[in-house]
Amino acid sequence: MLNCLIIGSGISGLSTALALRKAxxxxxxxxxxxEPSDGVGGFLTLAVNGFDALETLGLKNAARRLGFSTPRMSMYLGSTGRHLADFNYGGTLPDGTTARTMTRSELYALLRNEAVERGARIEYGKRLQAVEEGSDGVTARFDDDTIASGHLLIGADGLRSAVRPLIAPSSPQPRSIPLLNTGGIVPAGRGPALDVESGRMKMVFGKRCFYCYMxxxxxxxxxxxxxxxxxxxxAAELDAPALKNWLTGLVSGDRTPMAAIIEATYGIITRT
Known part of the structure; x- marks a missing residue:
């Protein structure tokens, strides 16, 4: 049995822990x-290959209870409202599973709870500072002056990884691109009438911004x-009212209800 150290308790780190425990x-x-990141983050759409991956961890059925089915999408031009295309979002598995949209925190909670239930340990407040390799394994040093030793260290700590520069200092560094990702969820009864049914994503190439609503x-x-x-x-540093005003201005010239959707959102969920 290997003693494995995983850096990062997000979706990938918890999935890795589950796979290692299964093995x-x-x-x-x-x-x-x-502390745990309950309630943190926006939403995602899990395609059917993601459900296949979760099936290997024994979590496919549990994940199917999260969110709502979104098996279809349509593309439009915002300036004219012209319909461009319809297509399926990744097909359907033999058991009827389709892509599903859910909050990041829903999926995170499922993985975290299962990882702990199956014997994985999670320690918080452990910011990696150094890694030392030896003949019998690896030692991780954290900024609280604690250490952990194991046979294997796995970096699952995202784009701004602390692990990557320590174990592969010559690897390419992430670079910024001038594209913002932001979004939100409008409560029931607060938003405008929509021109799309549940289960279909409406993606729009607007005059000044690409966006989607469902x-x-x-x-x-x-x-x-x-x-x-x-x-x-x-723009990622704007407060919620300023960001909403800016986004509304970008989409207000399009033939869609997107401006009203943004206005009806209580807060912006993501800005990365």
Whole structure:
């Protein structure tokens, strides 16, 4: 049995811990933040290959209870409203599973709870500072002056990885691109009437911004937008009212209800 150290307790780190436990290995996950990330993040759409991956961890059926089915999408031009295309989002598995849209925190909670239930340990407030390799394994040093030793260290700590520069200092560094990702969820009964049914994503090439919106079966509206960064200042640093005003201006000339959707959103969920 291997003693495995996993850096990062997000979706990938927890999935790795589950896979290692299934294979009979010990897994400890070290997270830099001081507490679990319940309620953190926006939403995602899990395609059917993602459900296949979860099936290997024994979590496919549990994940099918999260979110709502979104098996279809349509493309439009925002300036004219012209319909461009319809297609399926990744097909359907033999058991009827389709792509599903869910909050990141729903999937995170499922993976975290199962990882702990199956014997993985998660330690918070552990920011990696150094890695030392030896003949019998690896030692991780954290900024709280603690250490952990194991046979294998796995970096699952995302784009701004602390692991990558320590074990592969010559590897390419992430670079910024001038594209913002933002989105939100409008409560049921608060948003405008939509021109798309539940289960279908309406994606729009707007005059000044690409965006998508879709209703869920309960009447909420889920949306995201990918505007180019502003030439003056970082849009990701705007507060919610200023960001909403800026986004509304970008989509207000399109023949869609997107401006009203943004206005009806209580807060912006994501800005990366």
């Amino acid at each position: 009979g290995h010990a897994a400890t996950v070290y997270e830099a933040y001081p 209703p869920d079966p309960d009447g909420r509206i889920w949306w995201f937008a990918n505007p180019l960064q502003r030439s003056s200042g970082n």
